[in-house]
Amino acid sequence: MNVKLLGRITGLTVLLTGMFMLVPMLIAVLDGEDANALSYAGTIALMAAFSALLLFFSRSRDRTFYAQEGFAATGISWIVMSLFGALPFYFSGEIPRYIDALFEIVSGFTTTGASILSNVEALSRCNLYWRSFSHWLGGMGMLVFLLAVVPEARKTAGSGIHLMRAESPGPSVGKLTPHLRQTAMILYGLYILLTALCIVFLLLGGMPVFDSFCIAFGTAGTGGFAIRNSSMGEYSLYLQSVVTVFMLLFGVNFSLYYLLLLRQFKSILKSEELRLYIGIAGGSILLITLNISGMYKSVYEAFHHAAFQVSSIMTTTGFATVDFEQWPAFSKSILFALMFVGACAGSTGGGLKVSRVLLLLKSIRRTIRKALHPRRVQIVRMDGRVVDEETSNNVNAYLAVYCVILLLSFIVISLDGYSIGTNISAVTACFNNIGPGFELVGATGNYGHYSDLSKLVLAADMLLGRLEIFPLLVLLSPDTWSRKR
Template identity: 45%
Template sequence: WRSFTHAIGGMGILIFALAVMPRTESKAVYVMRAEMPGPTFGKLRSKVRSTARILYLIYIGMMLLLVVLLLAGGMPLFDAFIHSFGAAGTGGFSSKGASIAAYNSAYIEIVLGFAMLAFGTNFGLYYLIISNRAKEAAKSEELRWYIAIVVMAIAAISLNLFSLYDNHGTMLRDVFFTVSSITTTTGYSTVDFTYWPLFSRLILLLLMFVGSMAGSTGGGIKVSRISLYVKMFIQEIRRSINPNRSLPLRFEGKQLSKPLLRQISNYLIIYTAVFAAITLVVAIDVDNFESSFSAVAATFNNIGPGLGLVGPAHNYSFLTPLSKIILSLGMIMGRLEIIPIIVLFSPGTWRKV
């Protein structure tokens, strides 16, 4: 049941309701936007309810395919469903204490590695593919950023670990799985990366913040926002060199409006402020910078295992009740991307008009 609930939550409880409950389309588009994390750059299909059903069919189909592939690798049926649910919802719950390392299977690790990356991809692209618009999906700018980030992270960490592994095939396996797990904010593990060199740990820490694609089941800031922050940074440098030059910002072939760019910039400010506040509270409890900082990064971005005292071979049980409550609230805020929670508890939300 625990695995099933985060499988449903992966795509969104409210999208699930839209898909199965016969209600009117009124305001359904706003519900769908709230449950599909990340900024929206295009209009959702007018038939929101039918779109929700199609997305869930894709989601369920991918889960069942993963179950079959895991069974083919010798994983028991019960475990196959557990880990399929965990990968689909990027929740990372495992029926084994050692997570995926318990199976010691290259096949299972490779299958789950690619599966996690697939579930960390914008589901709108799958919708385009089944709508015979595969070329349009392949041109996705965010997808290119997503692939580039994963490939560069794997290459950088592999170079850093090259001299530490006797078997470089095993090294690539460990790095690929770990990068896939952290980037998609799933949290499955096959190795205790807490003992990797500092450079590799810092790469993983950065990946915790980047997260997966907008419109996926993953967490984090989202690749789309990260790519836009990079573009905005470059734009500011160019504007400093030539203040009179008009520099429109484009993403996915579309020029972005100033209100949308302001909204994306404000999100980073709010994200940083909330993250800093949670870190300060946890630092009272955990007198270790790496452990306290990564604990907040791993929970706020919905990964699970962090570094140091909260690494893959450890857990959060040593924390005080206050820290656990704060981190739990951080998980909820991170999953819903902060703003809805702030709006929910704002006095104006409940004030009678």
């Protein structure tokens, strides 16, 4: 294990995160909130000092970089930037307990949207901005950003594809172009473009500038931190519709947008994952609309709220226009199922990912066919290409570990004594980076009532879900720190 290399990557990540805090600090200065400005200034100073020490003591000519360094660097960087990212909330006194502040910022960086706050509107604008912007940073990934814009990071990381594979969601990650830097720049270019379009459409609907940026950050990162207690409920139908469309767009694999720019329409249409994603979303919207139509003045209004909530839950964003806890059990069951499905691989959404669900379904079909025809060779294909056994085995292993973590987390937080529905939906919502669950953690609830132990478990679930488990689990393995390859 190249420990000095890990130190340099972590130092660069913390330094860049601190630079992004300059914007909320400026907002605090403009709003005349000197105490909040000092809380950000102090945090930035601590992060700069920490980064300087790491970069100084991690100087080395050894650029050896393998998969284990990629996993370890990703896991450590996300933990450390979360520990520092919570400090402005804590120093400002607006979230007076550090555990709560840590839970909030982990929820932000992992694009979960789960909150311990009962009154979001009590936060200052600078903290509201930092809270929402953390979604945007975590959506595409801080290390991908480093690879795109920081030359030193590319020199340090060597084979940076290991970093991208560790941080980017999905069963497999590849380069869009022969050069990794170009791939990272294309991904972030598309990300910025879609975010800007979302802001423009929100502004055209009359949303205030500050609100537009915060809501767009939450939509782009599929995070769901709102700046009003009613989430999206107080905004117009037009603004809610804009967010509905962009949530679905950010749930699509970004490589398809690159193919769209290249006008490779046939390749896009061949995407089985995209077709299943659209099919699941469309079918869920139709079923829920039929089920809740009697609760609203018109079928259109029922369709509007069904479309918004399906988009929000499936893309793991977590915004809400209504209290879906009041919906019939059938509709809530569909939303609960969508929590597990998630968005597409290579998007900013969480969950299992549609591609994994598709591969699992294909594997089940292959197993049934092999039972019926033992001598026939059964091959799994996706988008016309053969899926190798290693990918299939990795998906199966991921699902197994996924279920074990869900079960263990559920058992631990059950010590707090809340209902099974509250606890299982809380773990599911945090692990799949969704945010709201059901009952006490529903659209109008929060996570503030949980104990410190449960909050730490749920925060760990958020990190495990966002980084897709293994970059954090490898930190616990002795083999990771072994010098042997």
